[in-house]
Each structure stands twice: as C-alpha cells, then as structure tokens.
Amino acid sequence: MIINYTFITYRVSLELPNIYGIVYSLLKKIPQGKVTTYGEVARGLGDLKAARTIGRLMAKNIWYKYIPCYKVVHSDSRIGKYSAPGGVKKKMELLAKDQIPIENGKIVHLNKYLWSHKEMNLFPYLQSLMRMQQYLSKYALKTTEHRSHITCKNKISCDVAYIDSLPDIAISSCVLFENENVSEISITISPVYFPYIPGYLAFRELVPILFSIKKLYENRLFHDSCILIDGHGLLHPRKLGIASHIGLLLNKPTIGIAKKLLVGKPLIKKRKRYLDRTYYPIAVNGEILGYGIEKDKSKIFVSPGAYISLDKALEVTLSLSWGNRREPYLMILPHVISSYFRKHLDNLIRSRA
DNA sequence: GCGACAG
DNA sequence: ATCTTGTCGC
Incomplete structure (x- = not known):
C-alpha cells in the first residue's frame, strides 16, 4: 500500500511494511539452537514499544507447525506463554529438543542462546516511520496556528x-x-x-x-x-x-x-x-x-x-x-x-x- | 512490586 | 481493539 502526501510543495511516498509477514518470516530465520525475546524482535523492527505487539502476533500464529514462535521468550529468561496446542508444556518440550537448558521455568544463561536484534539484519521500519512522524509534525503544528476562527x-x-x-x-x-x-x-x-x-x-x-x-x-x-x-x-x-x-x-x-x-x-x-x-x-x-x-x-x-x-x-x-x-x-x-x-x-x- | 502503554 | 506469548523504570 502506498500513500501519497500532497501538501505545501512536498510529496512524500510511504510504503507501509507488512509487519505480520516480516515478523513471521523472521522467526523462520532464528538459527538452530538459538532463541530470541519479544523485546529483541521489537528492537529489530526499530522500537521496543512493539514488544507486547510481538507477543500478540505470536498468540495469533496459526501456522505454529512451520513458524517456530516457541523460540520467542521473555527478556528476563522466563519461558513465556504458548497458545498453540500443548501450551507452555509443549513450548518447553520444543525448546528442550533444541538443546536449550531450562530450569524452574527459566532459560539458563539466556545470553548464550540469545539471537539478538543486531543479528536479525532487519530494516528498522518503525524508526523510519517515527522519523516521518517527526517530519510531518512540523507541518501539522503549523496548520494549528491562527485557526481559532474556524467553524x-x-x-x-x-x-x-x-x-x-x-x-x-x-x-x-x-x-x-x-x-x-x-x-x-x-x-x-x-x-x-x-x-x-x-x-x-x-x-x-x-x-x-x-x-x-x-x-x-x-x-x-x-x-x-x-x-x-x-x-x-x-x-x-x-x-x-x-x-x-x-x-x-x-x-x-x-x-x-x-x-x-x-x-x-x-x-x-x-x-x-x-x-x-x-x-x-x-x-x-x-x-x-x-x-x-x-x-x-x-x-x-x-x-x-x-x-x-x-x-x-x-x-x-x-x-x-x-x-x-x-x-x-x-x-x-x-x-x-x-x-x-x-x-x-x-x-x-x-x-x- | 506496581503502573505505564491511543486502538 | 479484543480475549490476552511484554518490558522497563520508578
């Protein structure tokens, strides 16, 4: 989807990223024996504020057989939830099969197994959308001046x-x-x-x-x-x-x-x-x-x-x-x-x- | 530990 | 917004 902005003398084109597609294909690229966190995926997209959204995308993942959302855990090394069949127990089994050590519902030495946002090689879409908001806000603010008379x-x-x-x-x-x-x-x-x-x-x-x-x-x-x-x-x-x-x-x-x-x-x-x-x-x-x-x-x-x-x-x-x-x-x-x-x-x- | 976080 | 897989900072 492309949106064209025409105002003042500028024309800006914005291509909205398909975040669902980007996140789901990213999960398939998590290296064997590694995990990542909701926050790391959000950072990869360009804004940690998206962490909770990543969790929601995982919960909605209907292709859990092919898209390994079990490899996404909490940043404090808790396993996190799993709404695909089998629940958290299944998530732990799948992680164990990947040789990820778990103790008391937590991953031991998460750092050692963490696939960080730097390794994801993702374009930081949210950062560029943020820059666009900063840029556009200058013009929006200008249009609010001397506008007390309008009906x-x-x-x-x-x-x-x-x-x-x-x-x-x-x-x-x-x-x-x-x-x-x-x-x-x-x-x-x-x-x-x-x-x-x-x-x-x-x-x-x-x-x-x-x-x-x-x-x-x-x-x-x-x-x-x-x-x-x-x-x-x-x-x-x-x-x-x-x-x-x-x-x-x-x-x-x-x-x-x-x-x-x-x-x-x-x-x-x-x-x-x-x-x-x-x-x-x-x-x-x-x-x-x-x-x-x-x-x-x-x-x-x-x-x-x-x-x-x-x-x-x-x-x-x-x-x-x-x-x-x-x-x-x-x-x-x-x-x-x-x-x-x-x-x-x-x-x-x-x-x- | 609790709140913050548009829809 | 629905029906629930977060994170950081005070």
Whole structure:
C-alpha cells in the first residue's frame, strides 16, 4: 500500500511494511539452537514499544507447525506463554529438543542462546516511520496556528472495529452529522497488515478511515466540516497522532478524541467547569497539548489534529452532547455501527465454518 | 512490586 | 481493539 502526501510543495511516498509477514518470516530465520525475546524482535523492527505487539502476533500464529514462535521468550529468561496446542508444556518440550537448558521455568544463561536484534539484519521500519512522524509534525503544528476562527457546523465521526483473523480485517465506519443530525453513513471493509503498536496507530487505521471518509465524499462535497477521530492528535510522543495524520492528508480540520492518555500529565489543579463537565489541560514537558474532559465517571482526552487550534478543538469537543453515555453521542454512533457489522460478519463466518 | 502503554 | 506469548523504570 502506498500513500501519497500532497501538501505545501512536498510529496512524500510511504510504503507501509507488512509487519505480520516480516515478523513471521523472521522467526523462520532464528538459527538452530538459538532463541530470541519479544523485546529483541521489537528492537529489530526499530522500537521496543512493539514488544507486547510481538507477543500478540505470536498468540495469533496459526501456522505454529512451520513458524517456530516457541523460540520467542521473555527478556528476563522466563519461558513465556504458548497458545498453540500443548501450551507452555509443549513450548518447553520444543525448546528442550533444541538443546536449550531450562530450569524452574527459566532459560539458563539466556545470553548464550540469545539471537539478538543486531543479528536479525532487519530494516528498522518503525524508526523510519517515527522519523516521518517527526517530519510531518512540523507541518501539522503549523496548520494549528491562527485557526481559532474556524467553524465546525458539520462533523464527521469515524471509528474502526476488527474481525479476528489473519491478516486483520478492519471495519471502518464514518457518520456525517449536519446541524446535529445524522445525514450520511459509510462503512468499508479492508484488510490491514500493520498491527496496533502504541505511537503508530495511524499506520494501522489510516487507510481504512480514509476509505470510508472518501466514500462519504463520493456522494457529495460538504464544507464547514471537521473530522473527529477516535485517537489522539497533538497529544502524541511525536506530536503527530492519527488525527493529525488524517488532517494533513485531507487538508481538513481534524480533532483527536481518545479515551486513554498516550503521553502527558493531567494538570488537575487547573480544572474548570463547563455545564455538567469538567476539563483540565494535559501537559507534555510543560507544554499544554490537549485537554481532559470528564462527565460523571467518564473521561475523554482531546487534542487538535490539523487545521484547527487547541482552543477551538477544546471548544468544539466541549459543545458535543453526551446523552447518558460514556463519551459524546457523536463518537458512539460509528462505534456502534462498526461493532454491529463486526458481530454480523463474525456470526456469518462462524456459521459457514 | 506496581503502573505505564491511543486502538 | 479484543480475549490476552511484554518490558522497563520508578
């Protein structure tokens, strides 16, 4: 999949790596008598933050007969789990067959048997994606300046759900609200080859969301609109969350709305009240990049994506009505639609199987 | 030892 | 996000 960026005078092409394919073929290259760790594979890909994701990929490995995920263990030399038939016992047997010494559920002298990331000879994809985020964030930030005047009369809200299979199937849904009323809905189904890794959500969900937004635009163009994305914008380790990324690609105002923080500290002491909600700034290295908004026991975190100022993003989000739900009504609808679709497809697949 | 870690 | 093979730092 290639994505073209056209903004200002730059054009950047990005080829999304197929992480599933890369990791599974890597496991076949683990030398006889060696093991590696979840963290080492993540380092090989360019970011240790992917360690947990590697574990999830192992758990989803349906070709465990050919792809030796039993050779991946914890960095503190614990054996780790094994969800293929036989469980941990089978994992220990397979390791023993490879002459790997195990005592008390731990590998003895892991260092001696460790296949390190340096020996993997992998291209550090995550590092180059990170560099791209750093590069793009400069432009995204610029588009948030002098953008307090924009109006967001019409809103597009997007969400993605998944069917558990390989590769992951994404069901992406967008809802257009015109003057507070639902006026258009779009749903798309697309395979994704990039797993969820904290800080890299965009590379998993960007394409499915763009597909379903594009579908909305096919019917007709609408102005005076902004896009609400389930995830962060500026509130991101490289100041380029999925909301920023989508805003830059579409040249449209985007607001990131997430249920959990990825970075930053809430400045609770600075909390203020708006109707039945309270809100407070979120700071990263002393810089305010977003806001937390609370209603009853529920929390959301808002930050600008692109083409909208921090203050305006807060103002627009505060004005959304919540009903009796855990998040604003606008955010729930696409979520309900894609989850419904997911269940329906899941049942269909199960009944055929 | 516990929390942090968008979806 | 689903239905559970992590790691580091305080």
